Amino acid sequence: MSPSNPDSTASFGHGDTSVSCLKPENGFVDSLSLVHSEKAVEELLQQTPVEGMDEHLIEFSEALRTVAKALRRAAEGKASAQAEAAEWKRRYExxxxxxxxxxxxxxxxxxxxxxxxxxxxxxxxxxxxxxxxxxxxxxxxxxxxxxxxxxxxxxxxxxxxxxxxxxxxxxxxxxxxxxxxxxxxxxxxxxxxxxxxxxxxxAERSSKQISLKWESDPQTVLILTKPNSVSVRILCAQMVRWLKEKKKLNIYVEPRVRAELLTESSDFNYVQTWKDDQEILLLHTKVDLVITLGGDGTVLWAASMFKGPVPPIVPFSLGSLGFMTPFHSEHFKECLDSVLRGPVSITLRHRLLCRVIRDAAKNEYETEEPILVLNEVTIDRGISSYLTNLECYCDNSFVTCVQGDGLILSTTSGSTAYSLAAGGSMVHPQVPGILFTPICPHSLSFRPLILPEHVTLRIVVPFNSRSPAWASFDGKDRKQLAAGDALLCSMAPCPVPTACQVDSTSDFLSSILDGLHWNLRKTQSFDGPRELQDIIQI
Ligand SMILES: NC(=O)c1ccc[n+]([C@@H]2O[C@H](COP(=O)([O-])OP(=O)(O)OC[C@H]3O[C@@H](n4cnc5c(N)ncnc54)[C@H](O)[C@@H]3O)[C@@H](O)[C@H]2O)c1
Ligand SMILES: Nc1ncnc2c1ncn2[C@@H]1O[C@H](COP(=O)(O)OP(=O)(O)OP(=O)(O)O)[C@@H](O)[C@H]1O
Incomplete structure (x- = not known):
């Protein structure tokens, strides 16, 4: 089948099984028929006897595999293009x-x-x-x-x-x-x-400042805390008491925290929690506000608990760096008073949706459970001492082949985390985009990229790779990527709203100035050679 010939019809027959790719009138191959065709190819391959197969049969089955992959890619391209076209139709209407x-x-x-x-x-x-x-x-x-x-x-x-x-x-x-x-x-x-x-x-851009105004009073808060910290434990108990007694709110905490509170006093009986993961999936329907007590890691933890919509998060800083935690715990009553009253400035932090597709998968839709990241997904060499070899595609266009320690696909919120350490630019968290940052590339010209938010990135471990690669998600959940496996990454539909101390720009600038001491340099002294003095002397 020639891809450049839009009217071409290809069919591959083996016994009763045949795979055909007909091009319908609208010019696009139907995705369902592609999936069926691919299944048929797989079935055909399974039916083909492996032992005693001569070279022609091997070549033939290889060719069928290639066709199956091409069909799979065509289906993916079609799905994303259709979504875009639908959006434009909606705008047109x-x-x-x-x-x-x-x-x-x-x-x-x-x-x-x-x-x-x-x-x-x-x-x-x-x-x-x-x-x-x-x-x-x-x-x-x-x-x-x-x-x-x-x-x-x-x-x-x-x-x-x-x-x-x-x-x-x-x-x-x-x-x-x-x-x-x-x-x-x-x-x-x-x-x-x-x-x-x-x-x-x-006229209107997505990076405009966003303000949250309550239309009815918040009723329920979820408090998430960094484990193993005495100061966090003390603050948590104080906050729970204040929110219950002064604000009459329902309070949810993690099972571990409820047990800790109850060892302190049985008065904390009113604090609610959940029993299993199924209940966590429903939390977003009950919780009006999430409060985090810890560092950036606790904000990442909070975001990871919500696979869909995320309630607004008020992050209190009880860590060392705190890029995403602008609220100070000493003033928690005033801060929470003001947030509960509203309006409050919000940073809508974009997340990335990552899907691992194994080489053995029958089609692009047969993926493992998708993973959402707030900072980044990293594909690196793990414990292997060989260079990683990663083929990178952006919306099916070949981007480059990464040969080095690995690659970071980061959100703009994550731009100040691992990506920054690997030489990526710092980007305001409200800017929609995906950062493409290599880790120690073995090349002199591999500069980091920032791609628009609508693209889908596909990182493939090629068959000629010397070792498998490892993917990690916000620094957690490592997954091995063997030869032929791929990682798909695109912008997730549900962002993470975090409350701002001032507004998203002031908070971002404060965090890079205070947290990283960005561009801090002693001011040059007044004495020494200068043009003004020369002019005065003349
Ligand atoms: N070389 C590196 O800089 C490096 C290496 C591995 C992981 N990390 C980062 O650690 C993150 C996981 O954080 P953790 O707290 O669970 O692990 P952690 O306890 O190892 O802390 C990592 C550090 O990164 C900081 N950090 C996290 N998110 C940040 C952000 N968006 N902007 C600025 N700093 C941020 C944290 O404050 C903390 O100091 C990963 O998502 C990754 O970005 C960085
Ligand atoms: N509720 C939680 N349950 C389990 N683990 C958590 C929870 N909150 C945070 N963590 C984990 O604890 C670790 C440390 O958290 P966090 O980064 O908030 O504190 P920190 O290390 O003191 O902050 P910083 O890095 O700014 O100094 C992170 O790896 C994070 O994923």
Whole structure:
């Protein structure tokens, strides 16, 4: 089958089993049929006798495996491109509805103008209407993310409109197409979204400061604490008492913490906990606020407890560094008072969704349990003394081959953690993106990259790798990646909202200045050679 020939039909037959890849009318191979085809290939391979197989049969089965992999990749490309196309369709529909509403508003304004301003000259009226229109367009662009500013419908057909057509600039129509480049060219081009006429503006950006305002009073808090710390234990008991007695809140803690509190006093009987992991999965439906007492590791721990939506986290600093823990424990009453009252500034921290796909997997959907990370996923050489060899793809485009100690795929929140130590840039946590940072690459030109948030990265351990690689997630849960295994990484849908002391930018700058002493240098003394002195002497 030639990937460049879109009409090609390929079929591979062996006995009763046949795999065919037909290209349907819309130009894309149906993903379900791809999965079925791949299954059929696997079945065919299983049916093929291994022993006594001559060289041709081996070659033939190799070819089938390659076809199965190509089909699998095509299915993945299609799924992601379809999601993007759907998003653009949704935006297009929104835009269209908005335009119709705006046109109606303009007509009403025009009619009102005819009644109220009978004596106003026609040209003045038109100017007013145009200003009104501009105002509406501007308001619209302030409210929406990506907005086609001044998208004008063709007024030629509108006989009720008195707007001077010569003043209404006709704009060339254009199309926007969102597509994802496939491995074998651009065969994955997808739905075309067209705007009738107009400009594109991005009036609202995802990195705007976010503020949380309670619409009803918070009822339940979950307190998570760093283990084995006396100061944390003392603070936890004080906080629980205050939240119950003064704020009348329901309190959840981990089973370990409840046992600790009860050894202190049986008064803490009101504190609730859970029995098993199933209950943890439902915590987000009960908890309004999470409080962490510890360092950054405790914030990572808190985030890892929520596989889906995460309630707002108020992180108190009881560790040494505290990049993500802006609240000071000495003032916990004032801090919590203000957070419970609201509004409070929030940093929406993006997470990465990581999936390990074993070489033996039948298709891309047969993955192990996905893992969410708030800082980073690291693929390294583990205890092996050989260089890691990792093939990296971004949305099916080959990026590079990492030969060195490993690779870090980091969130922007994680940019100040391991990625920073490996030479990656520090990035404001509200910036959506994925950092691609090599660890000790054995090359002189391997600079770190920052990729946009919508990409899917695939890191593959090639068959010619001398040793397996190891993946770890926020510094935990190490998994071995054998030859042929892959790690898929993309932005997760549910971010981690953490409360800010001031706002996300001030907190970020304070953390790099106080925590890392970033760019700290003694100020140069006033004496010594300087231009000003030379000028005075002259
Ligand atoms: N060479 C390195 O710098 C290195 C090596 C391994 C792991 N780590 C980091 O440790 C993290 C796990 O943290 P832990 O507390 O469970 O382990 P840990 O107890 O070993 O602490 C690691 C250190 O990294 C700091 N840290 C964690 N997240 C941070 C962030 N987002 N920004 C700035 N500093 C941060 C912590 O405050 C702590 O001082 C991993 O996600 C990884 O980023 C760093
Ligand atoms: N509730 C918890 N249960 C189990 N382990 C936890 C919990 N909270 C934190 N940890 C783990 O304890 C370790 C230390 O936590 P944390 O980083 O918060 O404290 P720290 O090391 O004192 O802080 P810092 O690194 O800033 O000095 C981390 O590895 C973290 O994953």
């Amino acid at each position: 929104l835009e269209k509805t908005r335009n119709i509403q705006m046109e109606r508003k303009a007509q009403i304004a025009e009619q009102n103008g005819n009644i109220d301003c009978g004596r106003v000259k026609n040209s003045d009226k038109q100017l007013m209407q145009q200003n009104e229109l501009d105002k509406i367009f501007d308001e619209c662009c302030m409210k929406h993310g990506i907005c086609s500013h001044e998208v004008l419908r063709d007024r030629g057909s509108d006989s009720s409109s008195n707007v001077d057509r010569s003043k209404m600039m006709r704009k060339a129509s254009f199309k926007l197409s969102w597509w994802c480049k496939g491995e074998n060219g651009d065969q994955h081009k997808h739905d075309i979204v067209s705007f009738e006429k107009g400009n594109i503006t991005t």
